[in-house]
Amino acid sequence: MSKPFASTGETRVKQQTLEVLADGVYAVTAEGDPNFGAVEGEDFLVCFEALATPTVARRTLAMVREHTDKPVRHLVLSHYHAARVLGASAFEPDVIIAHAQTKALIEERGKQDWDSEQGRFPVLFEDPDSIPGLTRPDVTFTDGLSIDLGGDRGELQLLFLGRGHTSGDIVAWLPRHKVLFAGDLVETQAALYTGDAYHREWATDTLDRVAALGAEVLVGGRGVIARGRDEVSAAIAQTRGFLTTLINTVQSVHARGGDLREAFEAAHGALEPQYGSWPIFEHCLPFDVARLWEELSGGEHPSVWTAERDRQVWAQLQH
Numbered sequence: 001m002s003k004p005f006a007s008t009g010e011t012r013v014k015q016q017t018l019e020v021l022a023d024g025v026y027a028v029t030a031e032g033d034p035n036f037g038a039v040e041g042e043d044f045l046v047c048f049e050a051l052a053t054p055t056v057a058r059r060t061l062a063m064v065r066e067h068t069d070k071p072v073r074h075l076v077l078s079h080y081h082a083a084r085v086l087g088a089s090a091f092e093p094d095v096i097i098a099h100a101q102t103k104a105l106i107e108e109r110g111k112q113d114w115d116s117e118q119g120r121f122p123v124l125f126e127d128p129d130s131i132p133g134l135t136r137p138d139v140t141f142t143d144g145l146s147i148d149l150g151g152d153r154g155e156l157q158l159l160f161l162g163r164g165h166t167s168g169d170i171v172a173w174l175p176r177h178k179v180l181f182a183g184d185l186v187e188t189q190a191a192l193y194t195g196d197a198y199h200r201e202w203a204t205d206t207l208d209r210v211a212a213l214g215a216e217v218l219v220g221g222r223g224v225i226a227r228g229r230d231e232v233s234a235a236i237a238q239t240r241g242f243l244t245t246l247i248n249t250v251q252s253v254h255a256r257g258g259d260l261r262e263a264f265e266a267a268h269g270a271l272e273p274q275y276g277s278w279p280i281f282e283h284c285l286p287f288d289v290a291r292l293w294e295e296l297s298g299g300e301h302p303s304v305w306t307a308e309r310d311r312q313v314w315a316q317l318q319h
Contacts, residue, residue: 002318003282003318005119005120005310005311005314006119006120006121006283006310006314007120007121007122007123007280007283008119008120008121008122010121010123011123012123013123013126014030014031014032014033015030015031016028016029016030016059016060016063017029017030018063018064018066018067019225020067021177021179021217021219021225022174022177022179022217023040024039024040024068024153025037025038025039025040025174025177025179026038026039026064026067027181027219027225028060028063028064029219029223029224029225031279032189032190032222032223032278032279032280033124033222033279034049034051034052034083034084034124034221034222035049035219035220035221035222035223036048036049036051036060037049037172037181037219038064039149039156039172039174040068040070040149040153041070041073041147041148041149041150041153042149042150042151042153043070043150044070044071044072044073044074044150045064045068045070045071045072045073045074046072046073046074046075046076046147046149046156046172047061047064047072047074047075047076047091047093048076048078048172048181048183049076049077049078049084049183050075050077050084050085050086050087050088050090050091050135051083051084051086051087052082052083052084052086052087052117052124052125052126053086053087053125053126053127053128053130053131054086054087054088054089054090054127054130054131054132055087055090055126055127055130056087056124056126056127057087057088057089057090057091058090061090061091071092071094072091072092072093072094073093073094073095074093074094074095074096074097074147075088075091075093075095075096075097076096076097076098076158076170076172077096077097077098077102077135077137078169078170078171078172078181078183078184078221079098079099079102079165079166079168079169079170079183079184080098080102080105080106080110080113080166080168081113081117081166081184081196082110082113082114082116082117082118083117083121083124083125084184085106085135086114086125086131086134086135087131088135089131089132089135095138095139096135096136096137096138096139097137097138097139097140097141097145097158098137098139098140098168098170099140099141099142099160099168099169099170100140100141100142100168101166101167101168102137102140102166102168102170103136103137103140103168104167104168105166105167105168105196106134106135106136106137108304109304109305110134111134112304112305112306112307113304113305114134115306115307116305116306116307116309116310119307119310120283120310121283141158141160142160143159143160144157144158144159144160145157145158146158153176154174154175154176155175155176156172156173156174157172157173157174157175158170158171158172158173159171159172159173161185161206161209161210162201162202162205162206162209163198163201163202163206164184164185164197164198164201164202164206164207165183165184165185165192165193165194165196165197165202165221166184166196166197167196167198167301169183169184169185169206170183171183171185171210171213173213173215177216177217178214178215178216178217179215179216179217179218179219180210180213180215180217180218180219180232181219182210182215182218182219182220182221183220183221184220184221184222185202185206185207185210185220185221185239186207186210186218186220186221186235186236186239187220187221187222187223187235187238187239188218188219188220188222188223188224188225188226188235188238189223189224189235189238189278190220190221190222190223190278190279190280191242191275191278191279191280191281191284191285192239192242192243192284192288193280193284193287193288194243194246194284194287194288194291194292195284195287195288195290195291195302195305196291196302196305197288197291197292197295197302198295199243199246199247199291199292199295200247200295202243203240203243203244203247207236207239207240207243210236211233211236214229215232216228216229216232217232218231218232218235218236220235220239222279222280223235223278223279241274242271242275245267245270245271246267246270246271246288246289246292247292248270249263249266249267249269249270249271250263250266250267250289250292250293250296251296252266253266254293254296254297260289260290260293260316260317261316261317263289263292263293264285264286264289264317267285267288267289268285271285285317286313286314286316286317286318287305287310287313289317290313290317
């Protein structure tokens, strides 16, 4: 009996939990589903991630509204994947901010990625008819952008630390509190999706720059919140370990002239003992291996995932 495609067999909506990380700094986790962050300015709110649909986003924002009624001035997109951005309209933000490469990805593959992700992970796309269309940023940057939070609240730094999960990932860094919203550059006890990744750059220079910030609290794209230097270091190490193991096993098969199916089997065998019980491991791995194989074969820019290509790769590689 074949496995259900991607995460179509998952039907339970995960329980969301809001945690106060510091004065006016909030994170909402969801048992391994996408995380969300919010930071209070003097008279406004900055939200980090927009989630998959306005219906999901409104429910998440309602949890923050139990602590503050400040209007959302800035909505920050950590990167482009449909499940992270299509809920934007619910926030009614003054400005949507993203990296310039994220804007380019939206224009290049926005609708295909939307169809792909909704097909792979329908439980995240609650009430898809509430989505008014593609989310596009109003403001973009290439290296960094700072938001003055006003009063004595300091600043929120939006930083591009290198290519990784996509070509346009950014993090949100609060130097005053040493709190880092890392997006999908770091996952905390959740498997990695690398279908649009730059594996070798992510596993080395990009994660080195994440670690160099010296965060004492880290909110990854999925999973639990890492608190304290030891937990933050462990989260970064787990992310790096997943990438390094994936690279080494797939590269070995590629170098000896093996095929994609062999590479998948090798990667599954190497990763499953440590990561197999973590959220979305089985869902992601076929797409992870396919992208890395493309990268090792000279494909610098990730091919566009479509609903049809998803099914083809799954049928070829599912374990």
